[in-house]
Amino acid sequence: TGNQWGYGKDDGPSAWNKNYPVADGDRQSPIDILPHQARHDPNLGPIVLNYDRCTSINIANNGHSVVVEFEDSDDRSVIQGGPLDNPYRLKQFHFHWGGKGCHGSEHTVEGNSYASELHLVHWNAVKFKTFGEAASAPDGLAVLGIFRSDEHRWLHMITDALYTVKFKGSVTDFKGFNPKCLLPSSLHYWTYLGSLTTPPLHESVTWIVVKEPMIVSEKQLGKFRTLVFTGEEEDERTRMENNFRPPQLLKGRTVRSSN
Ligand SMILES: Cc1ccn(O)c(=O)c1
Numbered sequence: 506t507g508n509q510w511g512y513g514k515d516d517g518p519s520a521w522n523k524n525y526p527v528a529d530g531d532r533q534s535p536i537d538i539l540p541h542q543a544r545h546d547p548n549l550g551p552i553v554l555n556y557d558r559c560t561s562i563n564i565a566n567n568g569h570s571v572v573v574e575f576e577d578s579d580d581r582s583v584i585q586g587g588p589l590d591n592p593y594r595l596k597q598f599h600f601h602w603g604g605k606g607c608h609g610s611e612h613t614v615e616g617n618s619y620a621s622e623l624h625l626v627h628w629n630a631v632k633f634k635t636f637g638e639a640a641s642a643p644d645g646l647a648v649l650g651i652f653r654s655d656e657h658r659w660l661h662m663i664t665d666a667l668y669t670v671k672f673k674g675s676v677t678d679f680k681g682f683n684p685k686c687l688l689p690s691s692l693h694y695w696t697y698l699g700s701l702t703t704p705p706l707h708e709s710v711t712w713i714v715v716k717e718p719m720i721v722s723e724k725q726l727g728k729f730r731t732l733v734f735t736g737e738e739e740d741e742r743t744r745m746e747n748n749f750r751p752p753q754l755l756k757g758r759t760v761r762s763s764n
């Protein structure tokens with residue numbers, strides 16, 4: 506009904522263009538990254554993350570993923586540098602993952618998927634007044650994508666909280682979590698202009714995909730699969746997994762690489 510979408514056979518990525526024609530647009534995400542065809546750009550400086558004063562608020566199951574929201578009423582936690590012309594405020598982070606052990610990342614590298622992908626979503630509060638306004642503007646969002654391949658010491662803080670958000674619509678407090686602990690040591694990256702990977706698929710994202718994957722264990726990934734897409738009040742329990750969109754056409758875009 507209406508703008509209802511999901512990852513199933515009938516409401517999944519191949520059906521999204523019915524309600525969201527931009528799905529067939531010229532800067533859609535994710536993409537398959539070909540490192541040897543990425544243009545090394547010496548002008549691309551390092552990514553700078555100022556998360557030390559970030560304020561996490563809650564963790565929620567929104568029926569598509571598990572999301573940790575942050576206080577974004579000021580510039581307390583921002584990403585800047587790299588391809589970005591100004592600081593972008595951290596709004597939320599969430600994950601995409603696969604079924605039992607198989608692929609699950611959204612971006613792929615030379616056709617290879619990782620088990621999962623973390624997205625840290627930021628918005629351009631210099632140019633726009635609200636996240637909603639930024640989300641539909643070409644330079645409105647910056648999403649940091651981090652591949653997740655096998656045991657991560659800090660991830661237990663997330664996986665230990667997942668049982669509290671098993672059902673769609675559940676929200677619990679999640680304070681004092683700094684997502685910097687989820688990042689790999691080196692922040693070398695690929696960057697390109699793309700879109701949200703879920704409806705409404707706005708072509709508003711400057712993607713910054715970190716090359717080095719973070720390590721999570723199969724056990725930890727298994728805990729993400731204890732979540733369900735459906736609400737507690739619904740009778741069926743549809744396990745939350747394979748909530749990723751496959752790679753989209755590059756359509757002439759250039760992918761740049763930091764050093
Ligand atoms: C804003 C937004 C919404 C969904 N997803 O998957 C994203 O990566 C970013």
Ligand SMILES: [Zn+2]
Nearest residue numbers: 599601624702
């Ligand atoms: Zn995402």
